[in-house]
Every structure is written in C-alpha cells, then in structure tokens.
Amino acid sequence: MKLMIVGADGQLGSDLVSQFQDHAKLIPLTYQDGDITDPGFVNRICRSHAPDVIINTAAFHQVPRCEDEPQRAFEVNALGARNLAFAAKDQGSRLIHISTDYVFDGLKTTPYTEEDAPNPLSVYANTKLSGEYFVSSICEQFMILRVSGIYGQTRCIGKGSNFINTMLKMYRENKPLRVVTDEILTPTSTLEISRQIEVMINHNLNGLFHVTCEGACSWHEFAQSIFDILDYRVKVETAKVADFPSIVKRPHYSVLENARLKEAGLNRMSHWRNALQEFLTTVEVNQL
Numbered sequence: 001m002k003l004m005i006v007g008a009d010g011q012l013g014s015d016l017v018s019q020f021q022d023h024a025k026l027i028p029l030t031y032q033d034g035d036i037t038d039p040g041f042v043n044r045i046c047r048s049h050a051p052d053v054i055i056n057t058a059a060f061h062q063v064p065r066c067e068d069e070p071q072r073a074f075e076v077n078a079l080g081a082r083n084l085a086f087a088a089k090d091q092g093s094r095l096i097h098i099s100t101d102y103v104f105d106g107l108k109t110t111p112y113t114e115e116d117a118p119n120p121l122s123v124y125a126n127t128k129l130s131g132e133y134f135v136s137s138i139c140e141q142f143m144i145l146r147v148s149g150i151y152g153q154t155r156c157i158g159k160g161s162n163f164i165n166t167m168l169k170m171y172r173e174n175k176p177l178r179v180v181t182d183e184i185l186t187p188t189s190t191l192e193i194s195r196q197i198e199v200m201i202n203h204n205l206n207g208l209f210h211v212t213c214e215g216a217c218s219w220h221e222f223a224q225s226i227f228d229i230l231d232y233r234v235k236v237e238t239a240k241v242a243d244f245p246s247i248v249k250r251p252h253y254s255v256l257e258n259a260r261l262k263e264a265g266l267n268r269m270s271h272w273r274n275a276l277q278e279f280l281t282t283v284e285v286n287q288l
C-alpha cells in the first residue's frame with residue numbers, strides 16, 4: 001500500500017508514520033513540502049505519487065485564532081480538504097480525513113452517534129464540518145473520522161502543546177492547577193487512533209465514523225488522572241467554564257459513541273483511562 005500522510009510531523013501524523021512504517025510505502029508530507037490550500041501543489045504531489053490511501057491530519061485548529069481569521073480557517077479546514085478530495089478522486093485514492101467532536105453543540109446528555117445532526121458553535125467547528133461535507137460529496141472512497149481531545153508523544157504543533165503538556169508545565173512551574181468540571185469529553189490517544197485506522201483500512205470501511213476512546217470524563221477528572229497515574233501528589237482544584245471567559249463557544253458535552261465501528265464489530269478503542277495509563281507509562285515523561 002502506498003500511503004500518503006498529510007501533516008506527518010504533527011501529533012497524530014507522527015504516530016501514523018510509526019504505525020505504518022513497516023507495512024506501507026510511506027509518503028510523509030509536512031507543511032514544508034507544500035500547503036494543502038494550494039490546489040496546484042496538491043494535484044502535483046498526488047499525481048506524482050499516486051497513493052492508494054491519503055490520510056489528512058492537517059488543520060488550522062487554534063480555535064480562538066480561527067474566530068479572528070475565519071477566511072484562513074476555511075481555506076485550510078474546508079478548501080484544503082476539498083483540494084485533497086478532488087486529487088484523491090482523480091487518482092482513485094481512498095481519502096481518510098480527520099474531523100472533530102466540535103461539530104456538535106453539546107446539548108445532548110448521552111453520547112453522540114454518527115446519526116446525530118451536527119450544529120457547530122465556532123468558526124473552527126463550522127470549517128471542519130465544511131471539510132467533512134466536501135470530502136463526502138466529492139469522494140466515493142473515503143473515511144471521515146471524528147476524534148476528540150487528542151494527545152500524543154509529539155506535541156500538537158498547531159496549538160503548541162496538548163492538555164497533558166500544559167498540565168505538566170503548570171505543575172513544574174508551581175502554577176495553581178484549576179481545571180473545569182463542566183466540559184465533558186473523551187480524551188483520546190493518537191496511538192489508539194493510529195491502530196484503529198490500520199484496522200479500518202484493512203477492512204476497507206467507507207463513510208463517517210466516530211473514533212474516540214471509550215468512557216467519558218471532565219477535563220478536571222482527566223487532569224487529576226494524569227497526576228494520579230504518575231504518582232505525583234497533586235490535588236487539582238475544580239473550576240467552571242464560566243471562570244475562564246473566552247470568545248469561543250465550545251460544546252459542554254462532546255462525548256462520541258463509536259457506533260459504526262461497533263456495528264461493524266471493529267471497535268478497537270480502549271477506555272480513556274487505560275489509554276492514558278499506557279501513554280504515561282511508555283513515554284519519557286520528562287520530555288512531555
């Protein structure tokens with residue numbers, strides 16, 4: 001399999017490279033190689049490599065910045081995906097596009113399935129949903145994967161850090177640790193997503209899928225679990241979303257059910273706590 005990974009040095013992209021390096025001919029692309037908003041670049045690179053599968057992890061996902069730069073957010077998250085969709089269609093490649101739990105408004109109190117109607121609250125979420133629509137309306141062979149609260153060994157380049165890096169940095173700097181209890185999600189490791197993607201490719205799945213770890217927690221519970229697993233004696237204080245005023249509206253509840261993966265008998269995602277335990281016991285914590 002010839003596999004092109006777009007955003008190959010990013011948080012998810014790096015784990016995808018490791019996951020597939022022994023069983024695919026990899027074409028890892030970084031921003032240095034070209035910008036997905038440039039259709040000329042996207043067409044050229046796809047024609048010259050003719051990949052069997054393209055995985056697009058690239059995004060403009062600094063959520064507050066997207067509010068100030070809606071045009072750029074649309075260019076990367078929606079038109080970039082559209083460029084890849086047309087190029088994939090031309091080459092007969094399967095496109096795997098990474099999307100987000102933020103397409104939902106968070107008004108539900110039970111996990112969102114792929115059947116639930118999206119209702120994005122922010123510029124970021126609107127542009128990611130547009131990207132999904134471009135991919136599904138242009139490609140015949142595609143998978144759209146909605147993921148949530150992701151963390152991996154490579155820092156999230158787009159945001160500068162992930163939640164675990166932020167918590168550890170605040171702890172090392174002796175800053176007060178106050179984390180919200182009223183935003184509920186499922187933190188998901190990029191290692192788990194990468195393993196699940198391999199299963200999905202091997203089974204030739206097609207369509208929209210929720211791909212998150214199992215279970216759910218608040219950011220506060222997630223933060224406390226990080227310190228508990230590491231055996232650091234830290235008590236994380238509780239806070240409310242309203243304590244941190246923001247220009248961005250985020251869903252207060254964005255737990256996803258991997259309903260389609262379960263229907264297909266192919267859900268390989270672990271409980272978030274087990275995935276976190278595996279992550280923290282296998283990485284070099286000092287490097288985080």
Ligand SMILES: NC(=O)c1ccc[n+]([C@@H]2O[C@H](COP(=O)([O-])OP(=O)(O)OC[C@H]3O[C@@H](n4cnc5c(N)ncnc54)[C@H](OP(=O)(O)O)[C@@H]3O)[C@@H](O)[C@H]2O)c1
Pocket residue numbers: 006007008009010011012013030031032034035036037056057058059060061076080098099100101128147148149150151155156157158159
């Ligand atoms: N992080 C989360 O919690 C979260 C939650 C839900 C969904 N997601 C989605 O998950 C996906 C992967 O996230 P991640 O955390 O792995 O992101 P990341 O670490 O920021 O990696 C994204 C990669 O894409 C590259 N890129 C950005 N804009 C590009 C462009 N216009 N053309 C070409 N390459 C470009 C980045 O390069 P530079 O670093 O040089 O900019 C980087 O290598 C994204 O689609 C995101 O929307 C993330």
